Amino acid sequence: MFLNQMYKKVVWVFLLVVSLLISNLALAKQYLVKTPDEYNRAAKRLQPGDKIVLANGVWQDFEILFAAKGTADKPIELTAKNKGQVILSGKSNLRLAGEYLVVSGLVFKNGYSPTGEVVSFQQNSTNVANHSRVTEVVIDHFNNPDKFLSEYWVAMYGRHNRFDHNHIEGKSTSGVTMAVRLNSEASQQNHHQIDHNYFGPRPILGSNGGETLRIGTSHYSLSDSFTVVENNYFDRCNGEVEIISNKSGSNTFRNNVFFESRGTLTLRHGNGNLVENNVFFGNGVDHTGGIRVINGEQTIRNNYLSGLTGTRFGAGFVVMNGVPNSTINRYHQVKNALIENNTLLDLSYINLAAGSDKERTATPVDSQFKANLVINRDNHAPIQLLDDVSGIAFSNNVSSQATAKEISSGFTLTDTKLEQADNGLWYPADKALAALGASRSLQPITKAQVGPTWYVKNSLTVDFSAGRKVAVSSSEQLVEAIAKAQRGDQLILADGTYILDKVLSVSTVLSLQATNPGQVTLYNTRSLMFELQDGGSLKLQGLIIDGKDAPDSAGNVLIRNTKLPTLQNFTLELDQLQVVNQNINHSFHVFDAGYRSFADLISITNSRFANITGDILRLNKEQDDLGIYNAEYVIIRNNEFSKVEGAIANVYRGGTDESTFGPHVDFSHNTVTDSSMGKRNKAKASLLLHGTQVNKVEANQFVNSAVVVLEHTVGEPTTTITNNVFENSPEPVIKQLFPLSGATVTMSGNKTQ
Template structure:
């Protein structure tokens, strides 16, 4: 069934969200939509809906107990075609569920403007990108100074080629206010195509240049997502805001790195970042800014260098107490040197060198990483590699202690070698099936961590940390893991 000119939606006003009306005509949509109220349920019949100009929902406010529900009658069977998807303005407690977006990507699939508690869930996003795009093509965007507490979850985002991000949580650049406390979780992102150095191909973005350079906080949580072959550019996640959480995500064969681009105090924890394919540029985490915490992450097989290294502390262009002092004094390359960042209890297996500063100054990047702590980390190589564990450049006041390493190549006499206690790789880790390398029962990393000023309550698998703790991302335990690497059946529209 094909319905021209519009997605059809309909209205059922009822005190019980369990009641609904299935409709399939644009006439019903245009006549009844303005009366949407708390508890209204819209169900869209199976078919392809060609929306000219998109669906605009303005000022509709449900409640926590009685949300407004707009959903496909059967998940994945109502297709949104035409020129655009949904635009919601000033809406609260609205649910969009179960659609497939195949419209022209020149306009967003879902635009939330000044919305609160809107949930975008169990949809599939594959809008048709133009051969010659007019502008950046974002798919799901959160905008406006009055946005916050929205959730984007259990969706599938697949194959992106043009500039723009599948998910962009921003706010208001003019008012210098971020959308706050939004959550991006349990989504499946796959096949963001490598753009050969062109900027603007991040898979997930928060904030923006004005917001990040002004030190604005978004408190965005990005958790429990699976990213596969998301390789658009060297910043596969670009956070230009402060006080975010990036945790328990699984990244498989993604070029680029999770980048703290402009902002402070973000937590990156419990992520699995793994490359199983050959090729350059598979990166880990890159830090700019102040007081970030990177802990309990597992990295394997990463091949990136310098800016997209398995871990990178990169010199910056500004030397300020915090990023809010930059203000309008920025350009697209603006970044502050990583300062007072805390890197603890991470594990790297068979990775390219970690990058600590640069040996010589890059153009405009004269401010070196300062007063960072590198503690209780584990680096293991199970095979011969021609590169060192660490590329050490210019740093200031780095504190490195309690770390352990093993290599099959001869011991290094470089300055960084003093950061580590060295052990045999066979006694440290073992491979169990297709998952990550795990500690052995006799591993010298067990109970060997230095006491850290900041405590970590659990490990990457959700096991409680003991005192003294184990070195690396894992705390050895015979208990079942609470968290593990994500697979496709655990995320996306059909996941539990």
């Protein structure tokens, strides 16, 4: 009897569970939609547990509003039929609003958002998303055509939202890649989670406004966000001096990897933030930085920073000075900072009390720097004291180099050897130092562990030898080969002459090389020979370019960018060239940068330029003084310039912004003869470098040529002028245009004859 009753009860419970499951399944609906209209109809009927599935294919000009209210146990989903096979193109975006929403599997590519955000966790200022998630979504080079029309790619509003396992790559427009917004009470104290994302390469912007992640703004910086940023991979995020700009309080940055990224994780505003267990791999790449500390109650512990070359504000480790009684948008004093158990390995600079000047006089106070490991294997001493650091208590640290006497009692000097652990990081072989620096249990996250598993992380780079070798022996073949070129193609030109009656439009990465240098001559019969389109990079090697057959008109140009603003950075390399007879009329220029164009590198090496009525490099198109400029690195080495009427280089970076590293100019081992004296040379100089940040003028000979002029503006420009000969040519002129620029100048070994 008892067993029979138990049996009936079990059956009854089983039938109840089955009934409930069937009931739930009956209530939850799945909508497979194939058009925006079908989506909009389905979106109006959504109930907790429902799912909308987008059919595979390209969805053109589709602005998705995903507004609904799920529950914690029955979220509402929007996904792709097959993840990665739903492409949002053209003018498309995504807005979430409501509760417990989940979006996954979408790819934004080949287009841009018509609004200021690609993915937004709000419909409008009064309807935000809470407890919602965006996962396995891709935004790949989804850039507005107007480079300096500021836009976010991801904007988080509301509370308790998660952004995870996404792939974000190739933002080349102004504006933060991802922003956590605190501009309303509904979005403050938000407890967002940002994890396991791949933040792929962001190219140098050449202006302020290129952060990869920003949490808050200065206006709301005294508010807490409680955002957790963990287990993300920042891969060559090079937009500007701040990779992450923290501008709110009580945030956590944990277990992230920064790989060869220029700039720093910057605690710019806000108090009480935690930075722990992060790994920075600089690998000696220029301007790679680590952590910059500002404001109060910051904790920086158990981080591993290696091979970082950055200087001043972008150094490997920075503790800033503040402004007394600072306004909310300036620099607040560092107070009660705890900096402990960090490994600082092979850093070029550790700058303490950085930014000290007539305004920033509030030195760090009530802070600790303890149990840190400071090792440089090249015997360079990285720690710089830039003001009074008596407000930082140094204790139980180890350094491989002697430190300043003011802090030496807080360091033990050691020459310990290092050994590489299973996690790939380096630790002291001396077991007595095991408690110092970052923990051996630290496990840097890898690229394979972040982003969607189904989307390849294969960022395109400029490699002039990556493609096919294509033999060319006639003018017609050359024109055709350029029109059909694939990325990285090398056009190998046979000996002879090539008369070009068409403008050569370069829209990919392309090189033209002489089979035998000096035996290939190009004659241009148009006012322009090469035009670099958006996405075009060019290398010319071993060629003679003769302008004698160019049109008899003013303003001819050998190479220029398209006149339309471009999104993609380019590279231009000229090697072993002979460029002659560009004097058929006045103002015949070699290279003329386009407005809103930007070069990662322009290199001129081992070449000869003679009888030219214009400029060699015109990199002065950004005259609106917003800190925008045309080239990051300009290298001019081992060349001869003779009878060039214009400037050899005119490089301009105007304004007072300090958020960029460049331009950098290296002018070395050149001979300049009878040059830059033309009446139409607006620069009135052989070199005019305005606002450039790193300048090297070394081992050149100037004969009967115009003056070299450097105009220092903001930042801390560094100029080295050494071992040059000025024969019947003026000595260089250096102008300090801003009294607080912090410029440094080295002039030595120069001779005037």
